[in-house]
Amino acid sequence: MPDHDHYTGPAGLSVPVAAAPVQTALLLVNLGTPTAPTARAVRPYLAEFLSDPRVIDTPRWKWWPILHGVVLRVRPRRSAHAYARIWDAQGSPLRWRSEALAKALQAELGTDVRVALAMRYGEPAVARTVAQLQRDGVRRLLVLPLYPQYSATSTGSVIDAVADAMRALRWPPELRFVNDYHDDPGHIEALAASIERWWAAHGRGDKLLLSFHGIPERYVQLGDPYAGQCQATARRLRARLGLDEAQCLVSFQSRVGREMWLSPYTDATVRRLAGEGVRRLDVACPGFAVDCLETLEEIALQNRDFFVAAGGESLRYIPALNDGVEQVRNLAALARRHLRGWPGFDA
Numbered sequence: 001m002p003d004h005d006h007y008t009g010p011a012g013l014s015v016p017v018a019a020a021p022v023q024t025a026l027l028l029v030n031l032g033t034p035t036a037p038t039a040r041a042v043r044p045y046l047a048e049f050l051s052d053p054r055v056i057d058t059p060r061w062k063w064w065p066i067l068h069g070v071v072l073r074v075r076p077r078r079s080a081h082a083y084a085r086i087w088d089a090q091g092s093p094l095r096w097r098s099e100a101l102a103k104a105l106q107a108e109l110g111t112d113v114r115v116a117l118a119m120r121y122g123e124p125a126v127a128r129t130v131a132q133l134q135r136d137g138v139r140r141l142l143v144l145p146l147y148p149q150y151s152a153t154s155t156g157s158v159i160d161a162v163a164d165a166m167r168a169l170r171w172p173p174e175l176r177f178v179n180d181y182h183d184d185p186g187h188i189e190a191l192a193a194s195i196e197r198w199w200a201a202h203g204r205g206d207k208l209l210l211s212f213h214g215i216p217e218r219y220v221q222l223g224d225p226y227a228g229q230c231q232a233t234a235r236r237l238r239a240r241l242g243l244d245e246a247q248c249l250v251s252f253q254s255r256v257g258r259e260m261w262l263s264p265y266t267d268a269t270v271r272r273l274a275g276e277g278v279r280r281l282d283v284a285c286p287g288f289a290v291d292c293l294e295t296l297e298e299i300a301l302q303n304r305d306f307f308v309a310a311g312g313e314s315l316r317y318i319p320a321l322n323d324g325v326e327q328v329r330n331l332a333a334l335a336r337r338h339l340r341g342w343p344g345f346d347a
C-alpha cells in the first residue's frame with residue numbers, strides 16, 4: 001500500500017507530506033546586559049558589544065589593539081561599579097523588565113502569536129532563540145527591536161544578528177521587521193499618558209528634558225536617520241503635552257570616546273539649566289523602552305548629582321514605559337498591524 005502521507009526515499013528516508021501547523025512568533029530584541037555587576041562579567045559583554053562594527057566602525061586592525069589593550073582593561077571595572085548601583089533583587093533591570101514586557105505582551109496577544117525575547121549581546125542570544133523557535137515549528141517571524149528610533153548602531157545591528165541567524169538555518173522562516181516606531185501615534189500617546197500620570201502623582205517640575213542615547217555625529221552625516229527621529233518624537237510629544245521648546249528640551253547622553261556625538265549633551269544641559277535657575281527638572285528618556293543602566297544610573301543618579309551640584313533643587317526621572325499598560329497595549333497593536341496579511345491575521 002503506498003503511503004500518501006509520506007515521501008519515502010530509496011535509502012529509507014521518510015518525511016511527512018503535510019506540513020505541521022504554521023506558527024507565528026513575535027521576537028522582541030533588546031540590547032543585552034552583563035550576567036552580574038562585576039568587572040569579570042561585564043568584560044565579555046563589553047567585548048562583544050564594542051566589537052560590533054555597527055557600534056564602532058573604526059577599521060578592525062586599528063580598533064582591536066585599542067579595545068583589547070586599553071578599553072577592556074579599564075572600562076569593565078568602571079561599568080561594573082555603575083551596574084552595581086542599579087542591580088536589584090531580580091538582577092539587571094534591563095533583563096527582568098524586558099522579560100516582564102515579553103510576558104505581558106504574550107498575555108495581551110493571546111495564543112495566535114508566540115512571544116519570545118532575545119538580546120543582541122549576551123544571552124539569550126538571537127541566533128539560539130531563532131533556532132529554537134524554528135525547532136518549535138515557527139514559520140513566520142516578526143522582529144521588533146525594542147528601540148523606538150532607528151539607528152544603524154542599535155536596530156541595524158539587530159537586523160545583522162537576525163540575518164546571521166537566518167544564514168545558519170536550512171529553512172528560514174518568513175521574516176518581517178519593525179524598523180522603528182518613533183512617530184507612531186499610539187506610541188506618542190503612550191508616552192504622553194505615562195508622563196501625565198507621573199505628573200498627577202508627583203507634581204510638575206519647572207521644565208521637562210527628553211534625554212536620548214547619543215551616537216557619533218559622523219554616523220548621522222553618513223545617513224543614519226536617528227537624530228531626525230529623536231527630534232520628531234520630541235516634536236510630537238511636545239505637541240501632545242502642549243509644551244513649547246523652552247519648556248520641553250532635547251539632549252543626548254552617554255558619549256564615549258573623543259569624537260563629537262549628537263548634541264547638546266545631557267550632562268552639560270542639566271548643569272546649564274541649574275545655572276539658569278531651573279529648580280525642579282523632570283527628565284524622561286523616550287528612546288528606551290524599558291529602564292536600564294542608562295536611565296536608572298546615568299540619569300536618575302549621575303545627572304541628578306550634576307544638577308544638584310550646579311545649584312538645582314531636584315532632578316526627577318520619569319520611568320520608561322516598561323511593562324505598563326500603555327506600552328503593552330501599544331506594542332500589541334503595533335505587532336498586530338505588522339502581522340496583517342499573514343494567515344490568521346486580518347488583511
Ligand SMILES: C=CC1=C(C)c2cc3[nH]c(cc4nc(cc5[nH]c(cc1n2)c(C)c5CCC(=O)O)C(CCC(=O)O)=C4C)c(C)c3C=C
Nearest residue numbers: 031032033034055079094151153154213215256292293294
Ligand atoms: C561606544 C558606542 C556606543 C554607541 C554608538 C551606543 C548606541 C546606543 N546604545 C543604546 C542603548 C543602550 N546602551 C547601553 C549601554 C552602553 N552603551 C555603550 C556604548 C554605545 N552605545 C556602552 C559601552 C554601554 C555599557 C555601559 C557602559 O559601559 O557605559 C544600554 C544599557 C544596557 C544595560 O545593561 O542596562 C542601552 C539600553 C542605543 C539605543 C543606542 C543608539 C541609538
Ligand SMILES: [Fe+2]
Nearest residue numbers: 031213254294
Ligand atoms: Fe549604548
Ligand SMILES: [Fe+2]
Nearest residue numbers: 253254294298
Ligand atoms: Fe551610558
